[in-house]
Amino acid sequence: MDKVTVAVIGLGNMGTAHAACIAKGEVCGMELVAVCDTNENKTEPFIEKYSHVKTYVDYKVMLEKEDLDAVIIAVPHPLHSEIAIYALEHNVHVLLEKPADISISKVKVMNAVAEKSDKVFAIMFNQRTNQLFAKAREIVKSGQLGELKRTVWIVTNWYRTQSYYKSGDWRATWKGEGGGVLLNQAPHNLDLWQWICGMPESVVGYCSIAKYHDIEVEDDATILTRYKNGATGTFITSTGEYPGTNRLEISGDLGKLVLEAGVLKWWKLKQSEREVCVTAEKGCAKIEYEYSEFTQEHKETAHKGILQNFTNAILYGEELLSPGTDGIYELTISNAAYLSSWLGNTEVTLPLDTELFDSLLQEHAAKSKSVITEDHKAPSDIYKDRWQVNW
Amino acid sequence: MDKVTVAVIGLGNMGTAHAACIAKGEVCGMELVAVCDTNENKTEPFIEKYSHVKTYVDYKVMLEKEDLDAVIIAVPHPLHSEIAIYALEHNVHVLLEKPADISISKVKVMNAVAEKSDKVFAIMFNQRTNQLFAKAREIVKSGQLGELKRTVWIVTNWYRTQSYYKSGDWRATWKGEGGGVLLNQAPHNLDLWQWICGMPESVVGYCSIAKYHDIEVEDDATILTRYKNGATGTFITSTGEYPGTNRLEISGDLGKLVLEAGVLKWWKLKQSEREVCVTAEKGCAKIEYEYSEFTQEHKETAHKGILQNFTNAILYGEELLSPGTDGIYELTISNAAYLSSWLGNTEVTLPLDTELFDSLLQEHAAKSKSVITEDHKAPSDIYKDRWQVNW
Numbered sequence: 001m002d003k004v005t006v007a008v009i010g011l012g013n014m015g016t017a018h019a020a021c022i023a024k025g026e027v028c029g030m031e032l033v034a035v036c037d038t039n040e041n042k043t044e045p046f047i048e049k050y051s052h053v054k055t056y057v058d059y060k061v062m063l064e065k066e067d068l069d070a071v072i073i074a075v076p077h078p079l080h081s082e083i084a085i086y087a088l089e090h091n092v093h094v095l096l097e098k099p100a101d102i103s104i105s106k107v108k109v110m111n112a113v114a115e116k117s118d119k120v121f122a123i124m125f126n127q128r129t130n131q132l133f134a135k136a137r138e139i140v141k142s143g144q145l146g147e148l149k150r151t152v153w154i155v156t157n158w159y160r161t162q163s164y165y166k167s168g169d170w171r172a173t174w175k176g177e178g179g180g181v182l183l184n185q186a187p188h189n190l191d192l193w194q195w196i197c198g199m200p201e202s203v204v205g206y207c208s209i210a211k212y213h214d215i216e217v218e219d220d221a222t223i224l225t226r227y228k229n230g231a232t233g234t235f236i237t238s239t240g241e242y243p244g245t246n247r248l249e250i251s252g253d254l255g256k257l258v259l260e261a262g263v264l265k266w267w268k269l270k271q272s273e274r275e276v277c278v279t280a281e282k283g284c285a286k287i288e289y290e291y292s293e294f295t296q297e298h299k300e301t302a303h304k305g306i307l308q309n310f311t312n313a314i315l316y317g318e319e320l321l322s323p324g325t326d327g328i329y330e331l332t333i334s335n336a337a338y339l340s341s342w343l344g345n346t347e348v349t350l351p352l353d354t355e356l357f358d359s360l361l362q363e364h365a366a367k368s369k370s371v372i373t374e375d376h377k378a379p380s381d382i383y384k385d386r387w388q389v390n391w
Numbered sequence: 392m393d394k395v396t397v398a399v400i401g402l403g404n405m406g407t408a409h410a411a412c413i414a415k416g417e418v419c420g421m422e423l424v425a426v427c428d429t430n431e432n433k434t435e436p437f438i439e440k441y442s443h444v445k446t447y448v449d450y451k452v453m454l455e456k457e458d459l460d461a462v463i464i465a466v467p468h469p470l471h472s473e474i475a476i477y478a479l480e481h482n483v484h485v486l487l488e489k490p491a492d493i494s495i496s497k498v499k500v501m502n503a504v505a506e507k508s509d510k511v512f513a514i515m516f517n518q519r520t521n522q523l524f525a526k527a528r529e530i531v532k533s534g535q536l537g538e539l540k541r542t543v544w545i546v547t548n549w550y551r552t553q554s555y556y557k558s559g560d561w562r563a564t565w566k567g568e569g570g571g572v573l574l575n576q577a578p579h580n581l582d583l584w585q586w587i588c589g590m591p592e593s594v595v596g597y598c599s600i601a602k603y604h605d606i607e608v609e610d611d612a613t614i615l616t617r618y619k620n621g622a623t624g625t626f627i628t629s630t631g632e633y634p635g636t637n638r639l640e641i642s643g644d645l646g647k648l649v650l651e652a653g654v655l656k657w658w659k660l661k662q663s664e665r666e667v668c669v670t671a672e673k674g675c676a677k678i679e680y681e682y683s684e685f686t687q688e689h690k691e692t693a694h695k696g697i698l699q700n701f702t703n704a705i706l707y708g709e710e711l712l713s714p715g716t717d718g719i720y721e722l723t724i725s726n727a728a729y730l731s732s733w734l735g736n737t738e739v740t741l742p743l744d745t746e747l748f749d750s751l752l753q754e755h756a757a758k759s760k761s762v763i764t765e766d767h768k769a770p771s772d773i774y775k776d777r778w779q780v781n782w
Contacts, residue, residue, distance in 0.1 A: 149629075149632055150547070150629070150632065152545055154543055156642070160674055160675060161668050161669075161671040161673065161674055161675070161676050162669050163671055163672055163673065163674050164673075164674030164675065165674075204736075206623075208623075211621065212668060220623075222615065222625060224613065230599075232597075232599075232611075232613065234613060234627060238540075240540070240664075241540055241647070241664070242664045242667075243647055243658050243660075245640060245647070245649070249636060251547070251635075251636075255634070256632070256633075256636070258636070267634050269633065273631075273632070273633045274603075276633075277552050277553055277603060277604065278552075278553050280553075282555075283552055283554050283555025283558055284551060284555065285550070285554075287633050289634065345736075345738070
């Protein structure tokens with residue numbers, strides 16, 4: 001096998017961008033043979049440009065008729081796991097857009113199917129390709145920061161206007177999208193947060209519904225987390241502030257990391273703070289440290305990087321940077337934050353009570369004014385700047 | 392009247408520093424005539440240096456015998472309002488160390504006395520003398536930031552070792568000190584927070600007791616606030632992290648302020664975000680802004696600045712930078728945070744239920760292992776660096 005034949009399912013903004021990227025030959029070893037969207041208005045303009053690509057309105061028919069190695073799934077969130085499961089069970093490698101789905105109960109089923117399958121299953125956490133997040137992870141995972149004490153991520157630079165939310169009827173509804181900023185924009189950050197710092201044991205969510213926009217779901221949220229070792233976390237996000245901030249701070253027994261404005265700052269203590277605390281004579285002791293800074297030597301490979309990694313995993317067994325089964329982690333945090341918020345900001349301990357979560361999500365969805373339609377905004381065929389890490 | 396005769400009550404670290412500063416003639420127009428401490432071991436080393444100063448063990452006796460214009464009160468927190476009230480009622484101007492006391496019910500009584508009195512009443516919020524906080528306040532109060540949306544203050548650079556807490560038996564106990572980092576270190580920041588952004592309508596407190604030290608009270612806290620206009624706040628503090636952070640962010644409809652590392656950064660939007668949100672065609676609109684930075688041209692005058700301002704207010708009617716009655720604001724926030732924490736992190740709305748707070752504080756104090764003693768650490772006679780704003 002020297003190339004991967006692939007189809008893209010769902011031609012919204014992201015699906016169209018992925019399809020165009022592959023069609024232009026930008027992913028080495030991957031060939032786009034088909035695209036699929038339930039709305040023919042989406043596929044028509046695409047094949048005007050890329051006439052060799054076949055089009056379908058039904059992914060099941062496509063999987064039957066085409067000899068596909070892989071599919072890329074970029075449909076509205078509530079359909080993610082269902083299509084991924086179908087594809088994996090029909091012997092096709094799967095790259096899934098984030099989030100994994102809207103409820104982890106569905107993701108658990110998908111992950112079980114993926115684990116039994118011998119197919120490659122990846123998820124589009126493209127910000128994992130950013131070397132600064134990878135460096136922060138390396139420092140934390142190697143123990144060089146010591147036991148974690150606290151982490152604070154202010155990521156309020158997901159600015160969106162009302163016009164954004166009008167670009168698809170499914171958007172920003174409980175039924176169509178399954179949530180707001182925590183489910184659509186922040187999954188990248190929630191994933192990196194758990195990728196670097198690990199999963200919390202409990203979550204408190206303060207979600208503000210329609211604070212800045214005429215929508216059904218939250219566009220502003222604060223999450224508080226507690227970890228097994230007693231460390232705590234704060235995560236603040238919004239689509240209603242300008243100019244926003246993107247600043248991750250992680251403090252541990254051996255120092256501190258701050259990642260902001262494309263610079264990773266590292267204060268590396270020469271002595272354990274916990275040791276100094278109990279041995280120092282001075283009340284306000286100073287601890288010596290080495291300070292270093294890391295900047296991004298190159299822009300992250302982002303979506304193309306994940307597409308290439310997915311291709312290489314199929315062709316050469318390369319390790320996945322973003323395994324599909326990892327999708328459950330960040331979604332667990334956002335599901336828990338919603339549940340906490342619905343329960344009056346109570347502390348929700350993990351593992352999540354998925355039955356309770358699903359029943360409350362369904363209650364919200366039942367009241368949804370909107371349904372899934374295919375009335376997306378005109379697709380764009382390039383990876384816009386906003387799909388890189390935005391400092 | 393061309394000079395203010397003053398006595399210092401309480402010769403712990405701060406009282407000794409204030410007394411020495413005045414005795415050395417560093418406060419123009421103020422003359423130290425007496426010092427008072429219930430523990431003679433505290434006054435003796437002081438008058439070895441400043442032999443013209445009289446000493447007392449009982450402030451009531453001192454007020455009777457000396458012809459004093461003013462007193463500076465720097466005793467353990469739970470005694471603050473009681474002594475201030477006594478002094479004001481005995482016709483003496485009062486400068487009170489922070490916090491105002493340990494419960495706002497006591498502070499309300501003190502403020503009522505102060506309001507009826509024609510005496511000058513000030514409180515030692517020395518960080519108000521920092522020009523960057525004053526500049527941030529000016530920008531916010533003048534409306535140049537627009538309606539506030541969010542404020543986040545990470546102030547975790549109040550590092551203290553176990554030895555610090557051992558330096559006085561009254562320290563870090565419910566009975567002797569009335570609280571931990573929120574009552575001892577963070578009052579400066581809580582005061583500046585409300586001074587710049589105004590008072591919240593509700594407070595949620597997550598206080599961690601003895602997380603990093605062998606103490607009775609919290610050494611780590613996260614506070615969430617809500618303001619009348621819907622804006623939210625997050626305040627994070629700790630005495631157990633190194634190196635800590637001191638970063639205040641305020642975001643509004645017309646931009647953002649960030650104050651960190653001695654630099655105030657200002658993003659001033661050329662158009663209201665709320666207006667752009669509903670009128671822009673683009674989903675991820677960009678809004679033009681002017682960016683400016685302000686640095687500290689001089690170190691803040693800190694404690695000396697407040698001493699001088701207090702003196703000038705008495706001599707020439709100069710406006711107080713930090714009126715004594717303002718002490719109630721930050722204490723309301725920390726009282727509310729404790730109450731919320733004791734009630735399982737429920738949202739506490741203001742005005743505070745002081746009866747409930749006082750009864751719960753008393754419960755905690757009743758279980759206190761320690762009592763107020765005068766076993767302070769050896770006093771220092773200089774204003775240490777840590778008493779400036781620590782970036």
